[in-house]
Amino acid sequence: MDFKYSEEDEAFRHEFRAWLEANMPRDWRDDGELSDPDTKSEFERRRGWHRKLYDAGWMCIHWPREFGGRGATLMQQFIYHQELDRAKAPPVVNFQGIARVGPTLMQWGTPEQKARFIPKIPSAEEIWCQGLSEPNHGSDLAAVETRAVDNGDHFVVNGSKVWTSNAHHADFSTLLCRSDTTAPKHRGLSYLLVDLKSPGVTIRPLVQITGESGFNQVFFEDVAVPKANLVGQQNQGWMVAITNMMFERTIHGGRTDMMVEVRQLGELAKQVQYNGRPAIEDGYVRERIAAFACEAEGLKYTSLRQLTRQLRGLPPGPEGSVMKLGTTELNLRIQKFAMELLGPYSQFEYRAAKAIDRGKWSHRMLAARRGTIAAGTNEIQHNIIGERVLGLPKG
Numbered sequence: 001m002d003f004k005y006s007e008e009d010e011a012f013r014h015e016f017r018a019w020l021e022a023n024m025p026r027d028w029r030d031d032g033e034l035s036d037p038d039t040k041s042e043f044e045r046r047r048g049w050h051r052k053l054y055d056a057g058w059m060c061i062h063w064p065r066e067f068g069g070r071g072a073t074l075m076q077q078f079i080y081h082q083e084l085d086r087a088k089a090p091p092v093v094n095f096q097g098i099a100r101v102g103p104t105l106m107q108w109g110t111p112e113q114k115a116r117f118i119p120k121i122p123s124a125e126e127i128w129c130q131g132l133s134e135p136n137h138g139s140d141l142a143a144v145e146t147r148a149v150d151n152g153d154h155f156v157v158n159g160s161k162v163w164t165s166n167a168h169h170a171d172f173s174t175l176l177c178r179s180d181t182t183a184p185k186h187r188g189l190s191y192l193l194v195d196l197k198s199p200g201v202t203i204r205p206l207v208q209i210t211g212e213s214g215f216n217q218v219f220f221e222d223v224a225v226p227k228a229n230l231v232g233q234q235n236q237g238w239m240v241a242i243t244n245m246m247f248e249r250t251i252h253g254g255r256t257d258m259m260v261e262v263r264q265l266g267e268l269a270k271q272v273q274y275n276g277r278p279a280i281e282d283g284y285v286r287e288r289i290a291a292f293a294c295e296a297e298g299l300k301y302t303s304l305r306q307l308t309r310q311l312r313g314l315p316p317g318p319e320g321s322v323m324k325l326g327t328t329e330l331n332l333r334i335q336k337f338a339m340e341l342l343g344p345y346s347q348f349e350y351r352a353a354k355a356i357d358r359g360k361w362s363h364r365m366l367a368a369r370r371g372t373i374a375a376g377t378n379e380i381q382h383n384i385i386g387e388r389v390l391g392l393p394k395g
């Protein structure tokens with residue numbers, strides 16, 4: 001690994017840092033204080049920030065110029081995220097559209113689909129969600145049962161998708177559905193683009209253990225989807241879904257700087273008592289925090305190794321699965337240890353009066369599980385590492 005940045009990279013960093021300093025209102029800094037992204041007002045606040053970045057040419061920088069991006073190099077993308085973290089920039093919107101749907105359409109879309117759908121993704125004029133998982137099929141995605149029946153110029157869709165993030169804010173959804181019930185399971189699928197305002201679509205939010213409702217169950221009842229919205233070939237949708245999931249795993253494969261969490265844990269240990277003295281002075285507490293810091297640094301270098309591999313044009317290695325597994329499990333252990341430090345205070349709910357750090361730790365504890373499930377569960381990641389990286393026999 002070479003840790004030096006080129007002059008061009010430094011100039012890029014300087015330009016983006018200066019833009020952030022001039023354009024990001026100070027009261028928009030994301031200081032770890034949680035705001036409920038599921039409310040319309042918070043969503044629109046985030047869309048406002050998103051638009052500001054977009055209007056200045058700082059959105060989707062990794063996209064090719066022909067699709068409205070900057071054609072940024074891998075190193076520039078890395079620097080871009082470092083600077084957003086440094087500035088504590090608030091989140092943007094349309095994550096699924098930008099990270100998955102847009103790139104999938106670039107690869108598989110017809111010229112008409114590209115012209116119609118792609119330009120409105122980076123601008124967040126149209127928000128996307130993705131309809132893959134179903135009540136009975138998540139890890140075994142190729143078994144999905146939502147039906148799409150060929151009816152001449154359109155498909156008639158019936159079925160239901162679940163855990164659909166952001167569907168309540170979305171205008172469109174991708175949809176993996178079964179269009180041939182007689183073919184082997186991977187060969188009878190089609191990948192559609194569905195207008196969520198179509199008659200027959202019902203979106204029902206699901207309340208999570210944190211009290212938020214970022215997920216939905218989406219029902220399709222005799223929904224007409226034009227053939228023009230079929231991506232790839234009819235009954236060949238699995239290939240398109242694989243592309244979509246490759247982007248999903250790459251994105252989840254790491255940029256998370258876990259040291260942010262470890263530092264905040266250190267701050268917490270200064271505030272609370274352990275064995276009758278400030279927790280930060282206790283040997284056991286210090287040892288645990290130091291161990292978390294070592295793991296976080298190890299993960300940081302794993303992600304840099306992944307970046308080096310990409311910069312050298314080498315095929316993806318095991319780092320993506322290792323990062324997904326490592327960051328989500330470390331996060332879970334950090335939150336559990338925060339509960340131990342807080343003792344009875346851990347029972348306070350988020351934003352409860354007298355809760356330490358406004359109760360953010362108990363919220364994080366409850367939220368930490370979702371990372372271990374989203375984008376392929378950690379058990380599935382263990383299987384991938386065991387079978388494909390270590391060459392162990394199938395379990």
Ligand SMILES: Cc1cc2nc3c(=O)[nH]c(=O)nc-3n(C[C@H](O)[C@H](O)[C@H](O)COP(=O)(O)OP(=O)(O)OC[C@H]3O[C@@H](n4cnc5c(N)ncnc54)[C@H](O)[C@@H]3O)c2cc1C
Nearest residue numbers: 130131132133137138139163164165370373374375377379
């Ligand atoms: C935060 C979050 C966001 C999400 N967003 C979306 C979204 O926008 N769109 C969407 O379509 N879906 C979304 N999902 C759903 C997610 O993709 C599924 O939850 C996930 O793929 C697991 O599927 P499942 O819930 O059906 O569990 P199942 O597949 O039923 O698994 C149940 C348990 O069995 C284990 N298991 C299953 N198969 C194996 C195996 N072969 N070996 C070992 N263990 C196994 C799993 O690890 C798990 O512990 C989201 C989930 C989360 C948590």
